[in-house]
Amino acid sequence: MPGQVSNEQILFTRGVPAIEALPNHLLSECLQAALEGPDGKAVLQYGHNGGYLPLRQLLAEQYGATTDQVLVGNGSLHLQDILAGMLVKAGDVVFVEQPSYDRAIKTFRRRGARVIGIPLEHDGIDLAKLEQAIAQYKPVFMYVIPDFQNPAGVTTSTEKRQALVNLAERYNFWLLEDIPYRTLRYSGESLPLLRDFSKERVITISSFSKLISPALRVGYLVGPTSLVQQLTKLAEETILAPVLPTQAAVVEFHKRGYFASNLKNLKQLYSPRLAAIAQSLKTYLPEIPVAVPEGGFFISLTLPKQASNENIVAHAREAGLILTDGRDFFAEPLENEDADQGTRFVRLPFCALTPEQINEGVRRLATLLSK
Numbered sequence: 001m002p003g004q005v006s007n008e009q010i011l012f013t014r015g016v017p018a019i020e021a022l023p024n025h026l027l028s029e030c031l032q033a034a035l036e037g038p039d040g041k042a043v044l045q046y047g048h049n050g051g052y053l054p055l056r057q058l059l060a061e062q063y064g065a066t067t068d069q070v071l072v073g074n075g076s077l078h079l080q081d082i083l084a085g086m087l088v089k090a091g092d093v094v095f096v097e098q099p100s101y102d103r104a105i106k107t108f109r110r111r112g113a114r115v116i117g118i119p120l121e122h123d124g125i126d127l128a129k130l131e132q133a134i135a136q137y138k139p140v141f142m143y144v145i146p147d148f149q150n151p152a153g154v155t156t157s158t159e160k161r162q163a164l165v166n167l168a169e170r171y172n173f174w175l176l177e178d179i180p181y182r183t184l185r186y187s188g189e190s191l192p193l194l195r196d197f198s199k200e201r202v203i204t205i206s207s208f209s210k211l212i213s214p215a216l217r218v219g220y221l222v223g224p225t226s227l228v229q230q231l232t233k234l235a236e237e238t239i240l241a242p243v244l245p246t247q248a249a250v251v252e253f254h255k256r257g258y259f260a261s262n263l264k265n266l267k268q269l270y271s272p273r274l275a276a277i278a279q280s281l282k283t284y285l286p287e288i289p290v291a292v293p294e295g296g297f298f299i300s301l302t303l304p305k306q307a308s309n310e311n312i313v314a315h316a317r318e319a320g321l322i323l324t325d326g327r328d329f330f331a332e333p334l335e336n337e338d339a340d341q342g343t344r345f346v347r348l349p350f351c352a353l354t355p356e357q358i359n360e361g362v363r364r365l366a367t368l369l370s371k
Contacts, residue, residue, distance in 0.1 A: 012324075029256075099151055099345060124146070188295075273351060283362075323365075
């Protein structure tokens with residue numbers, strides 16, 4: 001392994017884009033075009049709170065929707081927050097996958113929800129346990145990351161996507177599908193959106209953070225017209241106006257063909273990194289079962305029962321390996337479920353690390369586990 005990584009700090013923490021993947025020169029060109037074009041002064045003014053209309057039109061075309069079914073906001077987490085603020089009353093139950101995106105869990109709790117985790121299997125949610133939970137609780141909505149899930153890397157099968165929609169329709173709760181990694185597929189075939197099974201029961205959220213730049217803060221939501229209208233009003237009361245210059249730059253990025261070429265470049269950059277972490281885990285931790293995803297930003301593993309993530313995180317830092325505490329990804333467990341699973345859970349984001357850094361990081365983790 002190259003000597004330059006043997007002593008450096010390895011960050012297996014946040015799922016951020018690789019710094020070399022950020023298209024600063026292309027974005028500079030697009031921002032300049034947006035500001036100097038016919039809408040240049042308009043995008044510097046207070047704007048329509050549904051977002052920049054040309055971007056809403058572009059997204060509506062992509063998702064088979066109308067512009068009044070699209071809301072563009074300041075990142076997808078902002079939209080999750082105002083959606084939870086509208087739907088959740090104190091004490092309401094929200095379901096998430098177990099484990100799930102840590103910031104979503106915190107956001108829903110901050111809005112007063114009791115957040116309960118439904119265990120994930122290799123192909124998506126455990127449907128039997130979901131049905132049991134529905135019988136016990138009445139969820140307002142269920143939050144799902146169906147493609148290359150954060151943090152587990154799991155992709156929900158087509159059969160389970162259909163089953164989730166069927167349950168949501170039968171028991172009258174919303175499905176909130178978050179798809180920031182969906183187009184970052186490095187192998188295999190894309191599966192249908194949950195939205196493809198029901199446009200009335202599913203709310204789709206995504207952003208351009210992983211696909212162009214997180215600093216743009218451009219996220220979007222697609223849902224039924226009446227819900228989007230209510231959310232748009234709430235957005236106005238919350239942020240007053242959208243960030244139109246960056247939204248206009250995203251439109252320029254698409255119009256000039258940069259989005260397609262940039263996506264191709266991202267796949268070419270990240271695919272070898274996924275292969276590198278899969279091989280490193282096989283080499284250094286062959287006894288720990290790992291489900292290798294076909295895309296996205298994350299791969300994960302659950303440590304043996306005798307291991308403690310809390311201790312591993314502390315010892316890893318001493319070894320120059322920075323990990324996220326696995327407990328952050330776990331909501332309230334169902335009855336009779338392992339309440340301590342988070343103490344043994346390790347999420348490994350791989351996109352922002354070189355193959356050499358990945359190999360060294362996994363080697364260090366294996367060394368810690370062998371002590």
